[in-house]
Amino acid sequence: MSQTQDGSELLTGPGAGGLLRSAVGNSGGVLHSWQLDHVDHRPGRSTKALYRTQVSWPELDGPQAPAREELFGASAHIGEREKNLHVAEQTLVMTDGDINVRVWRYPHDPWLPMLPQVCYPDIVGRTLHDLGVHIGADPTQPISIDVVSYRPGRRAVLRAAQGEGAVYLKVMQPHRSGEIVDRHERLLAAGVPVPQVIAHHDGLVVLAELPGRPLARAVIDEGVDSCRAEDLVALLDRLPASMYSLPLRPPWTDSVEFYAGIVASSVPSLGPRLDALVASIRDGLTALEQRMDMRPHDVVHGDFYEAQVFVQDGKVVGLLDIDTVGPGRRADDLACLLAHLSVLADYGNAGRIDRAMQARVEEAIRTWLVTFEHRVDPTELALRAAGVVLSLATGPHRQQEAAWEAATEAIVRVAEEWATAARHAERRRHAQAGSGHGGPAPAPPAAPGPSAPSGGHRPSGPSAPAPPAGRGSIAPAPGSAAPVQQSAPPQRSAPSQAPPQHTAPQEQTAPPQHTAPPQHTAPPEHTAPPASDGGRGEHGDDSPTQERAIPTIRPE
Structure with a gap:
């Protein structure tokens, strides 16, 4: 049965098809057709599929x-044990002596024992009643369930609505929920x-709905007017120094290989x-370590991107x-946001968002990048962004997107452009140091950009060649360093297309009364706590970045 070491x-x-036919037949069913929907592949170790x-x-x-x-x-x-397996009774295990394959019917995920208790409209009502949760004003109204995201074996997020009320149901492995609740309460x-x-x-964990x-x-609808870069940084600075004692979540660049x-x-x-991309990121980070302290000095979100932030009337209202x-x-946080936005902007080259949307996202990236580069080292920012984009390149195959090979190549190209942007930033720094003043240095010669994708569209990553008239570039002009004033909001146009699926939020919930951010103080200790088993790469990845948003499936 085994053909590769990891079962991929x-x-x-x-x-x-044979595995599914056996599993369905063992339960008394007949399989008529099947289609791969999601792949979670850890080379040489394990594979999960939906x-x-x-x-x-x-x-x-x-x-x-x-x-x-x-x-x-x-x-x-x-080669690795099936850890944290909770409910295996409704699964079928097949083996040929070399590799074991476990098959289950949704929602009976053996790692998520609470999933069957919240995905059926009739059962979720009893589950919430037992927890003392009331959704709508009229308890006799039916409850509807929408699956926001589901990553087999890892977690699921569902939205339960009744009348005008709604809550979000975050399902995870049981050993994690207490920690998640504690984090929410402390924040x-x-x-x-x-x-x-x-x-x-x-x-x-049952969560309320956020405003906004x-x-x-x-950002697709409004671009830079959706919120200010300073407010995004201030949101992160509100994370309390007391949470510095939590386990270290390694940066994305730790797992580029x-x-x-x-x-x-x-x-x-x-x-x-x-x-070549991995070598460029590694070499760049090694050089940074020779000139600056690269230890973790801040409290960070760990997966900060546009689906994780809620805004209303141009202000940040939720995280x-x-x-x-x-x-x-x-x-790392600021690079994560820029990386996701740059991939989103590049969707315009494949027709996944229209050109007006693409231009608004690009303008937001250019404007916010200037502010971010005044907060953190520009070279580090670009290198970290390259690492995050590389992690996103696993998504098209994982999510079984249409034309996933071309989509994967496009994301790799965006990562390469961020690596080029890092080299340009380092050249600017050397030029400024050599000039003996802190003002903007002369722009270095532009590095050759990657070839345009088929169809004649230019790349829209951070170091793309100069755009034709009427199109913006994601990166600021080389050498630009002074903050820019935001101009009056551009005329807004109605989007002609819904945002791509990956931008759907993983959960929505309601914050307490919004107060002014307290003054952020640096953690007293600057030594990194030990990494937890939830670290990326070697130990796996629970990040919602890698989740698959799926349409609602009505279990029978």
Whole structure:
């Protein structure tokens, strides 16, 4: 049965049909069709996959009943133990002696025992009642359930609505929920506008709804007017120094080899470019360590990007997914946001967002980048952004996007452009040092940009060549250092297309009364706490960045 050490070929190739057919048949069903929907691949170690299927159940529905759409999950493990397995009774394990494959029918994820208790409209009502949670004013109204995101074996987020009320249900492995609740309570006490915890149980946290809307939507519609860069930095500075004692969440750049390996395994032709990109990031960070203190001096969000921030009337009103708050470097948070936005902007070159949306996102990146570069070292900011973009290059294959190979190459190109931007920033620094004054240095010669993608569209990453008239570039002009005043808001135009799926928020919830940010003080100790087992790369990745947003599946 095993064809590769980690089961990836088995779970993503034609052989997966046989596994699913056996699992469905063992439960009394008939598999009519299947389609790979999501892949979570850790090269050489394990693979998890999610499948969208059409299945009929003659014994339950009768022989003439139509097939149902069902989700099935599968996990292949070799060389590592299946940790934190909770409910295995409703799974089927198959083995050939070399590799074990576990198959389950959604929502019976063996790592998420609370998932079946919240994904059925009738059952979720009883679950919430037992927790003392009331959604709508009229308890007799039906409850609707929408699946916001689901990462097999890791976590799920669902929205439960009743009338005008709604709550968000965050499902995770049971050992993690107490820690998540504690983080929310500590941040709320410090005045950070994070989700308010309504109730919780082992493996389930119930969260209220935030006001406003995700920055992911606002930046597409409004661009730079969605919020000020200074407010984004101030939001991060409100994270209390007391949380510096939490386990260290390693930066994305610590795992560039890991992410490059995943990408290269799915698109081998990118191997040489990935090797060069990893070397560029590593060499750049090594050089930085020779001239500046690179220890984690700040309290960081850990996965700060546009879907995690809520805005209203041009102001920041909420912050989501604080699972990874802990010690780190401010450049990592700011780079994470820029990295996500640059990938979003590049979607315009593939027609996934229209040109007006692309221009608004690019303007936001250019404006916010100037402010961020006054807070953190510009070279470090660009290198960290390159590392985050590289991690996002695993997404198209993981999420089984249409034309995922081309989408993967496009994201790798954006990462390369950030690496080029880092080299330009370092040249500017050397030029400024050599000039003997702190003013802007002469612009260095522009590095050759990557070739334009098919269709003649230019790259829209941070170091793309000069755009034609009417199009903006993401990066500021080389040598620009002085903050710029925001101009009057441009005329807003209605979007002609919904935002891409990856920008959907993983959860929404309501903050306490918004107060002015307290003065941020640096943590007293500047030594890094030990990394937890939740670290990226070697130990896995619980980041919502890598989650798959899926349409609602109505379990029967």
